[in-house]
Amino acid sequence: MNKEDILAFLESKKDEMAQVLQELVRFRTVSGMKDELSEKRYYDETRTCFEYLEEICARMDLPFTNLENEIAEITLGDYSEIIGVPLHIDVVPGWEKGEYEPFAGIRVDNVIYGRGTQDNKGPLASCLYGMWALKEAGISLKKRIKIIIAAEEETGEWNTIFNYVKNYNTPVFCFVPDYEFPIVNAEKGMLNIKLTAAWDKEAAPSPIEFVEFSGGERVNVVPDKATARFILQCDEIDMLSDKPEWIAKAVEDRMKEKPARDTIEVTRAFYGKSAHSSKPWDGHNALLDGLAFLKDCEYLPSKTGRLAQILRKTCSDMYGKGLNIDITHDFIGPLTISPGILSLKNGSLDAYLNIRPPINITCDEVVEQIRSKLDEYTTSLGFEIEVKQEGKCFEALWIDPEKNRTYIEPLREAFTEITGRKATLSAATGTTFAKAFPKAVTYGPVDPENDIEKAHQADEHVTLDQLLRNAKIYALAMWYLARE
Numbered sequence: 001m002n003k004e005d006i007l008a009f010l011e012s013k014k015d016e017m018a019q020v021l022q023e024l025v026r027f028r029t030v031s032g033m034k035d036e037l038s039e040k041r042y043y044d045e046t047r048t049c050f051e052y053l054e055e056i057c058a059r060m061d062l063p064f065t066n067l068e069n070e071i072a073e074i075t076l077g078d079y080s081e082i083i084g085v086p087l088h089i090d091v092v093p094g095w096e097k098g099e100y101e102p103f104a105g106i107r108v109d110n111v112i113y114g115r116g117t118q119d120n121k122g123p124l125a126s127c128l129y130g131m132w133a134l135k136e137a138g139i140s141l142k143k144r145i146k147i148i149i150a151a152e153e154e155t156g157e158w159n160t161i162f163n164y165v166k167n168y169n170t171p172v173f174c175f176v177p178d179y180e181f182p183i184v185n186a187e188k189g190m191l192n193i194k195l196t197a198a199w200d201k202e203a204a205p206s207p208i209e210f211v212e213f214s215g216g217e218r219v220n221v222v223p224d225k226a227t228a229r230f231i232l233q234c235d236e237i238d239m240l241s242d243k244p245e246w247i248a249k250a251v252e253d254r255m256k257e258k259p260a261r262d263t264i265e266v267t268r269a270f271y272g273k274s275a276h277s278s279k280p281w282d283g284h285n286a287l288l289d290g291l292a293f294l295k296d297c298e299y300l301p302s303k304t305g306r307l308a309q310i311l312r313k314t315c316s317d318m319y320g321k322g323l324n325i326d327i328t329h330d331f332i333g334p335l336t337i338s339p340g341i342l343s344l345k346n347g348s349l350d351a352y353l354n355i356r357p358p359i360n361i362t363c364d365e366v367v368e369q370i371r372s373k374l375d376e377y378t379t380s381l382g383f384e385i386e387v388k389q390e391g392k393c394f395e396a397l398w399i400d401p402e403k404n405r406t407y408i409e410p411l412r413e414a415f416t417e418i419t420g421r422k423a424t425l426s427a428a429t430g431t432t433f434a435k436a437f438p439k440a441v442t443y444g445p446v447d448p449e450n451d452i453e454k455a456h457q458a459d460e461h462v463t464l465d466q467l468l469r470n471a472k473i474y475a476l477a478m479w480y481l482a483r484e
């Protein structure tokens, strides 16, 4: 069989492939659930989902290996060199407000709706059918192809995939169908920094006591709200000669109350716009507005106020200028920083920064630079701001296209043959499984020129044409990568 036969075979399996995807969507493989019952459900659904895949593979006569329900492999060929296609079977929770039910696997005309149709079950269906087409065609391959299906990706807990890479026969090259076409051969790195400080609580400047400034819930989200809380001693408040409007207003409101209280709590809220921390320019960080207010607020104890000033000065530039880590890479772009969570009290600071470095600075160097920059303030503050890296960190990824022509060219060829367009290279701000393997790029499933990106959103969906197009691209890519 030749290329035309492979493509014709896939055309003939379009509806069947859609049905398999509908079935896959019906398994509620929602990872990262905190309560025991939901967690158990995730394990059960993952196990039965793997069983279902095993059945499908048996029908296709493709060897399926289940590694303790944590990872499964579908293999074609038996050569020692491996081309890997890592995917994940877990999904983020369904949606509340949408037109379609997230786990029903609904098909309306030529569209399949459901959680995972793009991220990452749709690509799994396309890759599986692509592999089957190669097998049916009896194409001669010089490398083994492995579809590697992980049970857990969305939580960021990648221990199983790291162990797999360490302990199993590692692929010489992988394409990861979990982002965008054509070829994404670079990803920014990712690390979270925790800043802490503790000092002796200072006497509150009467009659206005600063309680706390806080905002943000998740470190990888630009916070859209922050609040500063104060307590006013009402009987002393009139001693202040000119009160700012927000205090005057609170006092006036209190006067209307019967009986009037001795103290009142006043909250100043700051509103921004949330965005993913990998693209801080899409959002507006409310914490930074709050810090701008606090740095000039005369009602803060002196050390707290000084610290607010320092934080504003060092953390407000999203490219890291204030922390001396502003560095950029011609292809990957600039380092970015996004303060995600912060709590500042009279006597303590806890803050988290999400940082995305390009390839020309390591995570350790980022930590060191921040530490030495913030150390400069120790004397004037009278205490130290402690800088610690928190959780896993990922170095930036860059696959040199010149040195890796044997892998990049087949991907270009497959994309161009199916779409008729040139396969350009690009860089991503996010993180995929490409970072977990020694040599990997991302490749689809979304074609930004034609498809709507719906991963993690309500009414996630894929069209049958997209599924088929991807199956064709992936079939040819596997073939061309493994033909020599």
Ligand SMILES: [Zn+2]
Residues within 6 Å of the ligand: 088, 119, 120, 153, 178
């Ligand atoms: Zn994904």
